[in-house]
Amino acid sequence: MKLGIIGYGRMGRLLTRYLAQDFHVSVYDPHVDTEPARAHGATPVDFAEICRQPAILPLVPISEFEGVVKTIAPHLQPGTLLIDACSVKMKPVAAMQQYLPPEVHILGTHPMFGPDSAADTLFGGKIVLCPVRLPEVRYREIVTYLEKHGLKVIEATPEEHDQQISASLFLAHFLGRTLIEAEAGPVEIDTKGYRRLMKILLTVENDSWQLFEDMYHYNPFAPQMRARWEAAMAEIGAKLDP
Numbered sequence: 001m002k003l004g005i006i007g008y009g010r011m012g013r014l015l016t017r018y019l020a021q022d023f024h025v026s027v028y029d030p031h032v033d034t035e036p037a038r039a040h041g042a043t044p045v046d047f048a049e050i051c052r053q054p055a056i057l058p059l060v061p062i063s064e065f066e067g068v069v070k071t072i073a074p075h076l077q078p079g080t081l082l083i084d085a086c087s088v089k090m091k092p093v094a095a096m097q098q099y100l101p102p103e104v105h106i107l108g109t110h111p112m113f114g115p116d117s118a119a120d121t122l123f124g125g126k127i128v129l130c131p132v133r134l135p136e137v138r139y140r141e142i143v144t145y146l147e148k149h150g151l152k153v154i155e156a157t158p159e160e161h162d163q164q165i166s167a168s169l170f171l172a173h174f175l176g177r178t179l180i181e182a183e184a185g186p187v188e189i190d191t192k193g194y195r196r197l198m199k200i201l202l203t204v205e206n207d208s209w210q211l212f213e214d215m216y217h218y219n220p221f222a223p224q225m226r227a228r229w230e231a232a233m234a235e236i237g238a239k240l241d242p
Contacts, residue, residue, distance in 0.1 A: 001022075001023050001024070001054070001055070002023065002024045002025075002026065002053050002054055002055070003019060003023040003024070003025050003026070003053060003054075003055045003056075003057065004025075004026045004027075004028065004045075004049075004050045004051075004053030004055065004056040004057065005019070005025060005026070005027045005028070005042075005056075005057050005058075005059060006028050006029065006050060006056065006057070006058040006059065006060060006068060006072075007029055007058060007059035007060040008027055008029040008032045008033075008034045008037065008059075009029075009032065009059065009060075010114070010115040010206075011059045011085070011111075011114065011115060012027070012029070012059040013036075013037075013115070014114070014115045014118060014119075015057070015059065015085075015111075016037050016040055016042050017040045018118075018122060020037075020040045020041040020042045021041070022145075024043075025037075025040075025041070025042040025043070026042065026043050026044075026045040026049060026050055026053055027042050027043065027044050027045065027050075028044070028045055028046065028047060028049070028050035030047070047075075048075070050072075051072050051075035051076055052077065053080070054077075054079070054080060054081065055080070055081040055082075055083060056072070056076075056080060056081070056082050056083070057083045057084075057085060058072075058082070058084060058085075059085055061208075061210055061211065061214055062086045062087065062088060062091070062092070062211075062214035062215070062218045063210070063214050063217075063218070065084060065086055065091075065092050065095060066091075066092075066095040066099075069082070069095050069096055069099050069100065070095075070099050073099045073100050073101065073104075076100070076101070076104050078101070078103035078104070079103065079104075079105065080104050080105065081104075081105040081106075081107060081134060081138070082096060082100060082104060082105065082106055082107070083107045083108075083109055084096065084107075084108055084109065085109050085110065085111055086110065086218075087110060087165065087169060087211065087214070087215050088161075088162055088165070088214075088215060088218045088219040089108050089110060089128075089130055089156075089158035089159075089161040089162055089165075090158040090159060090161075090162050090219075090220065091218045091219075092108065093106070093108045093130060093132055093158045094158075096108075096132065097132065097133070102133075104133075105133055105134035105135070105138070106132040106133040106134065107129065107130070107131060107132060107134055107139070107142070108129070108130030108131075108132055108158060108161075109127060109128065109129055109130070110127065110128040110161060110165070111125070111127045112125060112126035112127060112128065113125040113126070113127075114207070115206070116203070116206055117203075121150075122149055122150060122151060123149070123150030123151075124150055124152075125150070125151050125152070126151065126152045126153075126154060127146055127151050127152070127153055127154070128154045128155075128156055128161050129142070129143070129153055129154070129155050129156075130155075130156060130157060130158050130161060131155070162219050162220065162221050163221050165215075165219065166219055166221035166222045166224070166225040167225055169215065170215050170216065170219060170222045170225060170226075171225055171229065172200055172203065172204070173204045173207070173211075173212050173215065174225075174226060174229065175197075175200050176200045176201050176203060176204030176205070177204060177212060179197060179198075179200065179201040180201060180204075180205060184197070184198070184201060185198075185201075186198060
């Protein structure tokens with residue numbers, strides 16, 4: 001099977017390496033040199049060729065996703081499967097439904113792993129799937145493929161995903177960024193609890209500020225989670241200094 005990847009950033013390089021083991025992968029990125037993809041068995045291509053792939057995975061920042069969908073939409077063939085992998089789901093799915101022709105299939109996904117956590121293996125990771133518009137048989141083939149590679153598949157609606165991810169991912173990034181801003185770091189006299197905090201810091205320090213900002217602005221539940229957290233911190237501060 002042929003698969004096209006748009007975007008050759010950190011996530012693009014990670015998934016190219018894994019997917020090229022099972023698919024004929026083409027890679028397109030107008031801003032980054034994609035020649036290194038050949039080392040993993042993938043083929044750098046131009047815009048026209050990437051749009052001819054039967055399945056396309058745009059691995060671009062959330063804030064750029066809608067623009068990419070609008071750009072490629074007129075060039076896609078009937079039956080093409082567009083798969084997003086953004087860290088939020090409501091906004092990307094809405095953009096695909098709005099701009100893609102009805103004969104183009106849509107699958108929302110969120111791999112719950114990244115270049116750091118999946119550097120050695122995908123086995124044991126989780127992936128969220130939001131089947132929007134694709135034949136059941138094609139969807140089941142994808143689920144089977146993912147499960148055979150050791151991934152736990154979680155099916156959810158875009159709204160269910162964004163509600164839960166505002167706590168499980170955005171809050172973790174919010175805490176990690178707070179620790180970075182406070183210049184927290186390893187100390188000799190520490191506890192297991194503090195070392196766990198340092199793990200949160202390490203999970204976000206390699207991710208871009210753009211990812212963090214996009215997860216906040218494009219998830220309608222993230223501002224609510226931030227407000228709850230800040231209110232809780234203020235309440236604890238008031239109890240310490242009544």
